Amino acid sequence: MIYRKAMLLALAWLVVSAGLPASAGSAEEKVNYRLKWRFNTSVVGDVYADAHGYFEKEGIDVTVKPGGPERDAIRELELGYAQFGVASADQVIRALSKGARVRVLAQLFQVNPLQWIYRSAQPPITTLADLKGRVIGITFGGNDETIMKTILAKAGIPEGAVTLFSVRYDFTPFYRGKTDLWPVYRNSQGPILSRKLQAGGEAVSFFNPADFGVNFVANSVVTSEKMMAEQPDQVARFIRALLAAWRDALAPQNAEKALSTLAKYDPETPRDIQGEQLRITRGLVREDDGSVGRIDVAAWEQTEAIMMEQKLISAPVSVADALTLGK
Amino acid sequence: MLFRRIYQFLIIYFLGVLLLLALKVLLNLSNYVIPGPLSIWQVFVREFQRFLLHVLSTLGVAVIGQITSICLALAVGIIGRQATWFGTFVKVAAYNIQAYPIVAIAPIIFILLGDGFASRLLIAAMICYFPLLLSVMGIMSEPIDDIEHFYRVTGRMRWQLEVKIRAFENLQKLATVISGSATLAMAGTIVAEFIAADAGIGYSIRIALYQSDLAKVLVALFLIGITLSIYQGLLEWVGQWVKQRWASA
Amino acid sequence: MIGATASGGREEAQNGSIMGITCRDISYRYPGTEAFVFRDLSFEMAAPGFNALFGPSGVGKTSLARILCGDIQGYEGKVRLDGIDRLAYSYNLERLPGWSTVGRHLEKIVPASQRSLMAELVPVFGLESCMDQRFSQLSLGQKNRINLIRYLLQGFQLLILDESLANVDEMTRERIILHMKDLFPETYFIYISHNVVEVSRFCRDILVFRGPDKQPSAVVVQGQDLRSSDEIDTTAFERTMLEIMNAV
Incomplete structure (x- = not known):
């Protein structure tokens, strides 16, 4: 029995130490960016940034990691596996309602796809x-x-x-x-x-x-409150690089370059389909003046209200407080 | 035996939860990553009845699926033990089907059978039957010479008798395999519910995952574990009972 | 007589009324091995009754028994069975199925015509108390006797008994053998035993195995073939034992 206890303690220690964040990375500014979904046209700006050195220009070494149904960027932020991530608004609101300290840096989709x-x-x-x-x-x-x-x-x-x-x-x-x-x-x-x-x-x-009139916010870029407090400059450089990449990727004159980039990350989808996907994504993300990333506070508040109505959260979370505005 | 199974499960489960909670405290994680004991308890109280019904629905399918696969494994095992063309054909077919991942076959199953009871049942049976088949085939193709010799030299051997002798002599082994396959039947049903169906605990888990609600998942795992322990304990008990009855009929 | 065949020949003249077992130049090796278990074995068992295979372990008694029954192929030489078409090999490790009592099992497998014979044999074999029991509950000796009794009641013309009375006490064994000789005078029994006293007393033709290094591999010694009515001739009996011991 004592032996088993000792084994369990050892096991727990192993799990804990494996789970501890590799926080020493700040010297070289190595960070992970966890996407919501696998590499496809929905993440064109993210892979564009990765492929064309947008992060390097800002002096950060970013590993862009594909997401998937079992991935949850907000959990990874808290566990230290990722420093930035993409999460849907409902994920953010649920996480806030359970005490997660997460901040929204930019709202990628202006219209929910x-x-x-x-x-x-x-x-x-x-x-x-x-x-x-x-x-x-x-x-x-x-x-x-x-x-x-x-x-x-x-x-x-x-x-x-x-x-x-x-x-x-x-x-x-x-x-x-x-x-x-x-x-x-x-x-x-x-x-x-x-x-x-x-x-x-x-x-x-x-x-x-x-x-x-139903605006349920979709994918947004998130980071932890801790990052915001401890590395504000890095956060600013990251989001600056990312949004620049999104802007360029969606600019109609860069369409060919964006499609060539996509072909490398998502070789499964035929190019003509990707062309169509890119065109539609542009309409959902990019505003008339070519800007991207605007946080639509009213839509976030509506999303929270909807989730309250549908009893998906038990108390208001004041989501506006988690939004990083003024960009 | 039944109670031992239950308390052993409880020990494992609570150790697992304690480990998670220890992580939560050590790393100062929010309830979103790992729910606190209070929220697990609240979810338990709130969802117990609903989840229990879902687990029972899953168990129902698993039990029928398991019975189906036992029959199937017996049939294939008995036919496959013969060295005839048909015997080897059945064997090859059985092995091939097992080589395909269920998620790849699932869409075909759903097109053919829809996403109701039948699909869940078939997938549960498919996941559970192969280990059964291997054991049955192993048992059925292993002669018990010391008993069978007499029937052979006196020309009395029939296949039914052969099957009866080999089953009786391996009753303990069969009982172990059958109670073990209950786990697979349950897992198979949950997988089926997870990929398709709109009932059962697998479906509840999928929704809980959509909602990033680990507390619900933990409660579901608890109910699955406890139900499975009881079911397996009962199976073992039935196996013991059959053995006693058969050996003293 | 049926003409000789190539090596491994086996003849069963089923229409002949005269029974007999003849073996000519039988040699046998286990499949995949070089060494012979026995070589050029020739013998004749001319009439029904108690005959024996005798010799130390591993000299091929069981192999020969299975060759006689047709269970083993791939030997050299010729086996002739005249007037014998119902034959069986039985051995001392056989078991009855465990799902019913010994009595129920016997009821199922003993033909109606043999029931009165069974009733006669059960007390001789000392098995009255075993009928309501499971096979697994019996002692080794009881198990062997039950096994033997069921074979006796199948109407075989040739029955090979491989250590079939092992673990049975001497008195009972003697009683059983004498009764078998009285009740089945038309049956060939080939008795495989390690008991030199027993085979010398009760068997007629005793094929004594000498091991593969000696030529011939086996010799036939005439036993006393004692019946229930006979008195034993002590001198002749001792001579038989001596012959057997010398042969081995």
Whole structure:
């Protein structure tokens, strides 16, 4: 028994020491930047910065790490595995509600790419009331559920007036017409699905919640409160480099260079699709004056209010306090 | 035996949670990274009933899946023990199917069977049946010469008798493998629910992960572990009972 | 007679009314080995009754028994079985299935025509008390007797008994052998034993194995072939034992 205890203590010590951040990195300013998703067109500015030396110019050595469904940048910030990361607004708000000390540096998507695709042959959705009677795909537990339920509540549509269809990773039910609306990332899955349906002679449209006043913020760049306090200069240089890269990557005249960069990071996706994805991403991220990264405080507050309404958080978190404004 | 299983599970579980909490304290982590004991407890109280129903739904599928795979493994094992063309064909098919990762086959299963009960069942059975098959095939292709000799020389041997002799002689081994395969059936069902389905504890875990809610995951793991311990304990008990009954019929 | 075949020949003349076992120049090696277990073994067992294979362990008694039964192929020489088509090899490690009692098992495998014979044999074998028990609960000697009894009731013409009475006390063994000789006069028994007294007393043709280095590999010694009604001729009995010991 004593032996087992000793083993456990040793094990705990191992885990703890492995979990301790490699904080000695500040001398060379080596930092990790954890993305939300795998390398694809949605992260074009991030890989552009990595490929074209934007961070080096600011004197920081940044490793850009792809994300994925099991990755959570905010956890990694706290554990010291990453110094910067990309997280969705709902992640930030949930983390704040549980006491995480996280700060938002920039809001990458001005319009949430999470939208619903539907066949143009169907009656168009021009008012929210047009949703009545449709079969709507949602991922239970996902952000699309939160957004769709908010929309239905806003429009005063009782849940019985639509049919909610449980969505998983495979699109078959939509292809086979079992659902009318299917949630997609407008800029990544959107072009692929459109193309497939067009090949079958079907045109598609997208239902964008933001058009109806529901602004649920998507991906943003985050860091820890500790970084903000201890390395303000490094944080400033990082975000300056990153936003410059995003700006350049989305500038129409740099499209070819951006696509060549993407081809290196995401060789699986055909170039013409990436071209279309880039065009759409530009519309979601870049503002008319070419700037990027603006934090839309009203949208953040709306996101928090939605999450309160949907009981995803139990108390307000005053999200505005976590936003780093004035850029 | 049943109680030993349960308290052993509790020891392992609470040691694991303690380790997490120790990390939390040592590294000063927020509740977002590792939930505190209070929030775990609150989630436990709040979600217990709902999660328990989900675990039971999962267990139901796992049990049926396990029974299916036992039957399947017995059938394939019995046919596969013969050196006939069909015997080897069945064996090769069984091995090949096992070589494919479930996540790759899953979409085909969902297209064929939809995302309801049948798909969950099939995936659970597929994950659980192979170790069973190997054991059954091993047992069924190993002659018990000291018993079988008489039946052979007197021309009385039938395949049913052969199967009966080999099963009886290896009852302990079979019982161990079957109770062990319960874990796999449960894991298989959870995997199925995780990738598809809209019921069961795997589905709840997926949602908890969407919501970055580790407390829910911990509560779900607790319920899965305790349910599995009880189920396995019962299986062992049934195995013991069958053995006693058969040996004193 | 049936014509000789190539090496490893085996003949079973099933229509002949006269029974007999003849072996000519049998040699045998375990598969994949060079050394012979025995070489050029020739003998004849001309009439039913108790015959024996005798010799130290490892000289090939069991191999020869299995050659006679057709369980082993790949030997050299010729085996002839005249008028014998129902034959079996049985050995002392055999077990009965554990899921029913010994009595239930016997009921299942003993033909109806042999039931009265069984009722006669059970007390001779001293097995009355075993019928309600499981095989696993019996002593080694009881197990061997149960095994032997079930083989006896299958109507075999040739039955090879490989140490089938091991772990049975001497008195019971003698009683059993004498009864077997009385009740199955038309059956060939080939008795494999290490007990020189026993084979000398009860067996007729005793094939004594001498090991592969000696030529011939085995010789046949005439035993006393004692029956229940006979008195033993002590001198002749001692001579048989002496012959066996000299042969080995």
